[in-house]
Amino acid sequence: MTYIVNDKCIGCKYTDCVEVCPVDCFYEGENMLVIHPDECIDCGVCEPECPADAIVPDTEPGAEDWVEFNRKYSELWPVLTTRRDPLPAADEKDGEEGKFEKYFSEKPGEGD
Numbered sequence: 001m002t003y004i005v006n007d008k009c010i011g012c013k014y015t016d017c018v019e020v021c022p023v024d025c026f027y028e029g030e031n032m033l034v035i036h037p038d039e040c041i042d043c044g045v046c047e048p049e050c051p052a053d054a055i056v057p058d059t060e061p062g063a064e065d066w067v068e069f070n071r072k073y074s075e076l077w078p079v080l081t082t083r084r085d086p087l088p089a090a091d092e093k094d095g096e097e098g099k100f101e102k103y104f105s106e107k108p109g110e111g112d
C-alpha cells in the first residue's frame, strides 16, 4: 500500500504535506507534487494536511491509476522537503474540475 497525490494538487501545490512526511518522499513538478510509492511508509499523516484533499491511499476507488503516475514523476522530479508558498492561484483552482487536461505540466519544479 502507498499514498498518492492526484490531480487535485495541480495548480495549488500548498506543500503542507512535505512538512509532515517522515521519510521525505514528495517530489516536485512545476505545478504539483507526487509521492514515491516505494519510499512512502503508509503512515497517513500527510493526508489530513492537504487543504485540497489531493492525498489518498491507493485503496480508494480510482487511486490505483495514480500509483504508476506518482512513481513515474517521482523518478523525474526533484525532492521537496520544505514548505513554501502555494501557487498564486491556488485558492481559485482548489476544487476545479478537469485540472489534469487544463494545467498538468511535465516540467520539474525547483525542489530544495
Ligand code: SF4
Pocket: 003, 020, 021, 022, 023, 024, 025, 026, 035, 039, 040, 041, 042, 043, 044, 045, 046, 047
Ligand atoms: Fe510521507 Fe506518510 Fe504521506 Fe507516505 S503517507 S507520503 S510516508 S507522510
Ligand code: F3S
Pocket: 005, 008, 009, 010, 012, 013, 014, 015, 016, 017, 018, 032, 033, 049, 050, 051, 052, 053, 054, 055
Ligand atoms: Fe499538493 Fe496538497 Fe501537498 S495541494 S502540495 S498534495 S498539501
